[in-house]
Amino acid sequence: LWTLLSGQTSVSFANATQFNTAVSGLVAGQTYIFRWTISGLAPCPPSYDDVVVTINLPSNGGTTAGSTSVCAGNSNGQITLSGQTGSVVRWESSTDNFATATIINTTQANINYTNLTTTTQYRAVVKNGSCGEAISTVATVTVNQGAVGAVAGPDQDLCNVTSTILAGNDPLTNTGLWILTSGQTGVTFANASQYNTAVNGLVGGQTYTFLWTISGVAPCPATSDDVVVNNLSALQNNTINTAANTTCTGQSITLTGSLPTGGSGTYTYIWQTSPTGAAPWTTIAGQTARDLNVIVSANLSYQRIVSSGVCSTTSNIVTIIALPAIANNAIAADQIICLTTTPSTITGSQPTGGDGANYAYSWEQSTDNGTTWSVVAGINTRNYSPPAITQTTLYRRLVASSVCSGSSQSISSVVKITVNLNARAEFTYTNDLGCNPFLIDDNNIKAIPYPAQNATYTWYANGVIIGTGITFPGYTIATSNTSVTIRLVTTSSLGCLSNEMSHTFTTRSNVTASYTQSTTQGCGPLAVTFTNTTASTAGFTFEWRIDNTLVSTTADPGTLTFQADPAGEDKIYNISLKVTTPCGSTTSTSTVTVRPKPVAAFLPSTTIGCSPLAIVFKNTAPGTNTFYSYDFDDGTTSPPTTSKADISHTFITDVVRDFTVKMTATNECGTDVRSIIIRVSPNTIIPALIVSGNQLRGCAPFTVDFINNTKGASRFTYTFEPGVVVVANTVQTEVRPYTFTKAGTYTVNMVADNGCSTASAQVTIVVDPKPTISFKGDITSGCKGLVVKFTKTSTDAVSYLWDFGDGTTSNATDPTHTYTGPAGQYNVTLTAFNSLGCPTVLRLPSYITIVDPPKAAFAISPAAVTSIPNYTFKFTDESTNEPQTYKWSFGDGDISTQRDPIHTYRDTGTYLVTMRTFNEFGCVDSLQKYVQIVGVPGYVYVPNSFIPGGTSSELQTFTALGSGMKSWKMQVFNKWGQVLWETTKLNDGKPVEGWDGNYKGIPQPQGIYFWKIDVVLVNGTEW
Structure with a gap:
């Protein structure tokens, strides 16, 4: 029996008991489950099986989007598919409206294209289940050729012109346009669209920049190039002059040229001469400086030509007259004379040259055979009579006339007057x-x-x-x-x-050394003044010596100090003065005796013993003439005496006592005291070792103060625990602390001794044990708010006190603690107590480390606000405090984990950018900034003409250009209002087709047609 388990219930079976029955009433797009059941005889159970039947919808190719116009070789885009029924089995492209097709093996719902060089159509092939294939609508990418590359021509250098011809390249079928970009006013073009147009209104001294732009078919970008026209200002201020127009032949003159103005500011010079002051002019070789320096040899005229850039100008003319050089300048004659004898007159000839009539004379002389010359003052006559001279002297005459002076004057030959010298005794x-x-x-x-x-x-x-x-x-x-x-x-x-x-x-005079001294003896340190009495000490040398040691080389050494003998004996110093002259030396001598301060020194036969104790004292002091006395510190003394004989004394005491025995030594230089301690012990000791009641028992480590009140002993031996023995030498009551580091019961023993007898005392101390502890944290470093679980391990502990190092504590056994304080290192301390109240303290320094999070910071380029067509921002990380990883959210649903991401937005608007930075511990910081893209999101450009039968593919269709469109409708009408063509197709917000000039396949006549366009942009605004 067939039954329906799932699906529409309107189905019916031709015979439900027939194993291969027919089913009717099935609906496309539905899925049905049927069950076939076979029943046998009771009590056997029936058997069954299920079958699933799916009725597929017919395949539907869907609609493509993305038709647009692009520029050849510079296109990137995407064709998208929507509304299809079934799955994409392939894509196809064509450049001849699918007369032929190229298969693209991809099953994606969109397809990308790049760098197309010719108009291309795209469509998708869709198949739904077992249904036949279906083809989508066609998307067309219209490829327009780029504009002609603009060439503005070579730069121009001009000189003070008002117009010039620009030399751009021919735009061919594109359109060109000249504009001035350097900002001057008054400049006009004969035809700004003409590639070789004339430009007027130029001004000298200005540099112009003209931009030649060639525009093609949208959306191909225009091309441009600029040309620089440097119109130099007029070259001016080219004048020359000289100080005098008349000069002497052979004289150097300077023609001074003014500094020109105008031109490029850099100037070159050419100097020319002419014997007549008119053409032809001869260029002076090698003279290219601003000024001219020349030696005059004839009457000549001069001019200067100045060039600067492409400008040039000629100066005024200057004429120079040259007088003949002075000649016939001779003088006579040479002479020989004795010292102090007056020479004869030197006569001179009548000169020629110069102005021929007026001559000026001057005379010069030289005493170094003509190496240097000096003017003879006041002499301006034709002849010259020299005065008496002391050495051989040369003379010459100088003649000047008019401008033939200075370096152009004439210098005569030389006349020599020889002077014989007197005898010379040296x-x-x-x-x-x-x-x-x-x-x-x-x-x-x-x-x-x-x-x-x-x-x-x-x-x-x-x-x-x-x-x-x-x-x-x-x-x-x-x-x-x-x-x-x-x-x-x-x-x-x-x-x-x-x-x-x-x-x-x-x-020289003969000399004997001598001196005086202020004293010859005294107590040390002894100051003695020495005075040199040697006659006539000038130019002599001196050596003062003490015991043959040099102490001074001055004439008077002043006051010298002599030290006493440290051994306490009298000390004699030998003094000498040695005086040395160029003629020899002599020596004078003397002595100085220095008495010492007294020294007390003695030696007892023993320093320790039992009462009564007899001791012999031996005097071991150095020196003589000193008085000695003893003080035995028991009320008895000895009288002063200069004798060094031995002295005996007996000491008696019933306690251990230190007797300070003093010796006093006295002489005229002072007093000295020395002492020695004699320890005398009795023959009996009373031992006493005491501990305070609160120190008889305590927790390890346990410090106990042991009080020693023993009488009559001077040496104590303490045994605090096995192996620990301390020996003390004292006669005073003392408190001796000792620390027991381990638990246990200790019997402390003290043995007292004075060298004569011994005694002992004991005391018992009980030391209780402490608990043993350790602990650790499950984590020891992290960010602020770090949660640490502390776990302890202990023995014999019953209570706990935790100090987390941040001002908080806990009595929990294994606490969990959150660190909310500032970054840094924290000490953790655990104190554990046992049942006896004994504590153990465990401190782990710098155990927990809290680190600061990174500080998020980033920069936005080109700026936080930009305008279309730029939709791209670069975000540059400027975070500090060692960030490791990054998470970016751009406010449009996109994210990034790059350090310095670059992100492109799809549309205008304001977006909130969020940066999150993490360090190695996961500590995070974030920063948000807004970016904004402004501008109208789309545009529409409509041409004003087209040529359906033309040779340019861009002009063969009447195609609107634009972008950023959500929807549009374009219609073309004839003059009677009849709609000839219309479209609503867009590809990625751009029009994809244009009118080819046909209506129902029939070409329309040339004429005027009308268009209507309705556009809704992607932001909802209407165009």
Whole structure:
């Protein structure tokens, strides 16, 4: 039996008991479940099986979207499919309206295209179940060719013009447009759409920039190029001048040129000459400076040509007249004279040249054979009579006339007047002061030879001739403190005057060293003043010595201090003064005796013993003439005496006592005291070791103060626990602390000793144990708000106190704590108590670390607000405090985990951008900023003409261009209002088809047609 389990109930079976019956009433798009049941004889159960029957809807290809116009080679887009029934089995593309097709093996509901070069149609093939294939509507991507590349032509350099011709390239079928982009006013174009148009209204000194733009068919972008026209200002201020237009032949002159203005600001110069002041002009080679320096040789005219950029100008003309050079300038004659003789007159000839009539004279002289010359003051005559001169001198005459002066004046030949010198007596000496006998020989005195002027040399001592010739004959001064004058007389070999020179030579005085001192003896430290009494100390050297050690090299050493002998004995110092002169040395000596301060020193036969104790004291002090006395610290003393004999004394005591025995030593230099301690012990000890009642029992570690009140002992041995023994030497009551680190019962023993007898005392201490503890946290570092679970491990503990290091505590056994304080490190301390009340403290320093989150920050480029067609922003991370990972939300449903993401929005509007930064511990910080895209979201461009039969594919259809459309309807009418063509097709918000000029396949005549367009943009506004 067949039965219906699921599906529409309107179905019926031809025979429900027939295993292969027919079913009617099935509906497309529905699914049915039928059950076939076979029943046998009771009590056997029936068997059954189910079958599922699906009735598929017919395949529906759906509608494509994404038709648009793009620019060749620069297109990216997507064709989408909607409203289809079934699944996409493939896509197909065609460039001939599917006369032929190319299969695209993809089953996606959309398809992407890129860089198309020709108009292409796309469609999807859909199949629903077992139904046949269906084809979608066609989406067309119309490919328009790009605009001609704009070339504005070469830059132009002009000179002060008002117009020029621009040289852009021909836009062909595109349209071109010239505009001025450099901002000047008054500039006009003959035809701004003409690629080679004229431009007027130019002004010199301005630089113009013109932009040539060629526009093609939308949406292909226009191309542009610019040209720079540099219109230099007029070149001006080109003048030349000179200080004088008349000069002397051979003289250098300077023609000064003004600094030009205008042009490019950089100037080049050319200088030209002409003998007539008119053409032809000759360029002066190598003269390209602003000014001209030339040597005049003839009458000439000059001009300067200045160039700057493409500008050039010629200066005024300057004419130079050249006078003839001065000649016939001669003087006579050379002379030879003696020193102080007046020379004869020097005569000069009559000059020629210059202006031919007027001559100015000046005379110069030189005493270094013409190397340098000086003007003879006040002499301006044709002839010159020199005065008496002292050395050979050269003379010359200088003649000037009109402009032939200065460097152009004439200089005569030279006249030499030779002067013969008188005799000259000179000698040198190396030493004029000496010790007697003072031998003055030719090594000391040497005559300076003047062979050109000296004939004879004669030597005198105190007016008496001692020899002749250039070599000194020698002389001896035999006595001290004696002077002798040595004189040299020379005669002239040229018949001139004789000359002489004298100098005095002297012997020194003999000297003996001597001094005085303020004292010869005293107590140390002893200050002694020494005064040098040696006669005539000038020029001498001195050596003061103490015990042969140099202490001073001055004439008077002043006050010297002598120290006492540290051993306590008298000390004698030996003093000496050595005086050294160029003639020898002498020495004077003396002594200084220094007494020491007294020194007390003694030696007992013993320093410790039992009462009664007899001791012998031995005097071991150094020195003599000192008084000694003893104080035995038991009320008895000894009288002062200079004797160093031994002294005996007996000490008696019933307690351990330290006797301070003092020795006093006295002399005229002071007093000294020394002491020695004698310890005397009795023969009996009373031991006493005491502990306070609250210190007999405590928790480990347990510190106990042991009070020692023993009488009569000086040495104590403490045994606090096995292996711990402390020995103390004292006679005073003391408190001795000791710390027991381990639990247990301890018997502390003290043994007292004084060297004569011993005694002991004991005390028992009980030390209770402490609990043992440890703990750890499940996490020890993280962000603020970190939750830590602490777990302890302990033995014998019954209660706990936790200190989390942030000012909070807990008595829980295993607490959980949240750290809400600032970033940093926290100490954790656990104190555990046992049943005896003994605590154990465990402190883990810097156990918990809390870190700051990163500080989120980012920059937006190009800016937080932009305008279409730019929909893209770049977000640059500027976060601090070591962020590791990032999460971005762009406000439009998209997210990113990049550090510096770039995001493109689909439409205009304001979007909230959220940045979240995380460090390695998961600490997070966030920052939000708004970005905005402004502008009308779409546009529509409608051409004003088209050529259906033209050669340009872009002009063959009347196609509107635009973008950002949600829906549209375009209609074309003839002049009677009849609708010839209409469309509503869009691809990604852009029109995809245009009117080809036909109506029902018949081409329409050339003429005027009307269009109507209704557009709703993606933001809901109407166009």
